[in-house]
Amino acid sequence: MTDTHTTTTGEQRLATRMARGAAFLGAEMAIMAGAMSWVSERNLVSAMSNAGGFGVIACGAMTPELLDTEIAATKAMTSRPFGVNLITMHPQLFDLIAVCGRHQVGHVVLAGGLPPKGALEAIKETGAKVICFAPALSLAKKLIRSGVDALVIEGMEAGGHIGPVSTSVLAQEMLPEIAEQVPVFVAGGIGRGEAIAGYLDMGAAGVQLGTRFVCATESIAHPNFKKAFIRASARDAVASVQIDPRLPVIPVRALKNAGGELFTAKQREVAQSLDEGKVAMAEAQLQIEHYWAGALRRAVIEGDVEHGSVMAGQSVGMVTKEESIADILAQLMAEAAAALVARAA
Numbered sequence: 001m002t003d004t005h006t007t008t009t010g011e012q013r014l015a016t017r018m019a020r021g022a023a024f025l026g027a028e029m030a031i032m033a034g035a036m037s038w039v040s041e042r043n044l045v046s047a048m049s050n051a052g053g054f055g056v057i058a059c060g061a062m063t064p065e066l067l068d069t070e071i072a073a074t075k076a077m078t079s080r081p082f083g084v085n086l087i088t089m090h091p092q093l094f095d096l097i098a099v100c101g102r103h104q105v106g107h108v109v110l111a112g113g114l115p116p117k118g119a120l121e122a123i124k125e126t127g128a129k130v131i132c133f134a135p136a137l138s139l140a141k142k143l144i145r146s147g148v149d150a151l152v153i154e155g156m157e158a159g160g161h162i163g164p165v166s167t168s169v170l171a172q173e174m175l176p177e178i179a180e181q182v183p184v185f186v187a188g189g190i191g192r193g194e195a196i197a198g199y200l201d202m203g204a205a206g207v208q209l210g211t212r213f214v215c216a217t218e219s220i221a222h223p224n225f226k227k228a229f230i231r232a233s234a235r236d237a238v239a240s241v242q243i244d245p246r247l248p249v250i251p252v253r254a255l256k257n258a259g260g261e262l263f264t265a266k267q268r269e270v271a272q273s274l275d276e277g278k279v280a281m282a283e284a285q286l287q288i289e290h291y292w293a294g295a296l297r298r299a300v301i302e303g304d305v306e307h308g309s310v311m312a313g314q315s316v317g318m319v320t321k322e323e324s325i326a327d328i329l330a331q332l333m334a335e336a337a338a339a340l341v342a343r344a345a
């Protein structure tokens with residue numbers, strides 16, 4: 001068999017395995033660039049969708065007006081489908097859903113916990129498909145019963161807010177049970193195409209990557225943020241530590257820096273306010289989330305990678321240079337195609 005034949009066979013196998021996920025997204029490849037607050041804005045999102053993948057705007061703490069502007073600007077830069085990621089605890093969640101509806105956004109991703117009552121219905125009424133994160137099998141089944149159109153299962157190798165279980169375990173536990181019912185996208189720790197081929201073989205409809213796209217040429221992340229990524233290795237991307245058992249904080253994976261100490265101090269301050277009855281638990285947790293949003297902005301936009309939060313997954317060691325989204329995707333696809341050929345040999 002010639003090299004050309006091998007390549008073609010690999011590409012065909014990959015296209016077949018990605019067909020369901022790609023059709024669901026309306027993209028050429030079943031690869032999503034997971035929403036990253038401050039990073040996943042018009043430039044990265046449109047570049048991702050234009051290159052044949054699927055970009056997702058990170059709404060984060062944006063107001064409905066800001067989200068409206070961001071969606072309009074993204075639409076001006078791409079005619080291809082893209083999604084919008086909304087955080088379930090946002091106080092104006094339903095207004096944000098309405099904004100997505102007015103723009104006829106095709107896919108809404110709900111992150112940050114189980115969707116509140118009525119949210120799935122409100123999104124579906126706009127005609128959009130709903131994608132949710134499923135942190136455990138029981139919750140995945142519950143979400144499927146509630147009518148989600150697709151799920152993301154994300155392991156603790158990922159950058160940003162994380163759960164306690166690794167991607168490889170989640171994939172083994174959940175894919176055989178749910179992959180036939182709805183398209184499932186696997187996320188967390190994916191840095192190369194061989195891993196993509198592996199999860200597709202296990203039944204995933206596609207994958208979601210974040211860390212790998214941060215240093216894309218099209219990403220507006222500050223040069224210091226990109227440099228920190230390029231220098232870092234897997235072991236530098238560590239999970240935050242909860243210091244007070246009464247104040248449950250969702251762990252965040254980020255590069256080790258002085259910002260980690262600042263977070264410890266912030267937790268002490270919030271725990272003390274909780275003790276003194278100055279804030280209720282929900283407010284205390286919201287203060288922690290606001291802290292992260294601010295710390296991430298400081299690093300991504302202002303370039304203070306020492307005191308800000310450099311959220312990054314363990315795959316950061318595989319980010320070695322700044323390159324275009326199209327090049328990153330081409331590399332991932334070529335690695336995945338080659339792996340599928342090698343496995344069938």
Ligand SMILES: Cc1cc2nc3c(=O)[nH]c(=O)nc-3n(C[C@H](O)[C@H](O)[C@H](O)COP(=O)(O)O)c2cc1C
Nearest residue numbers: 034035036037111158159160188189210211311313
């Ligand atoms: C800098 C950064 C910011 C992130 N912000 C968000 C966010 O706002 N909302 C969200 O749902 N996920 C967020 N994530 C998670 C990504 O969407 C994606 O699921 C994750 O990066 C995938 O794992 P990987 O980093 O191992 O590729 C963030 C990740 C990073 C690295």
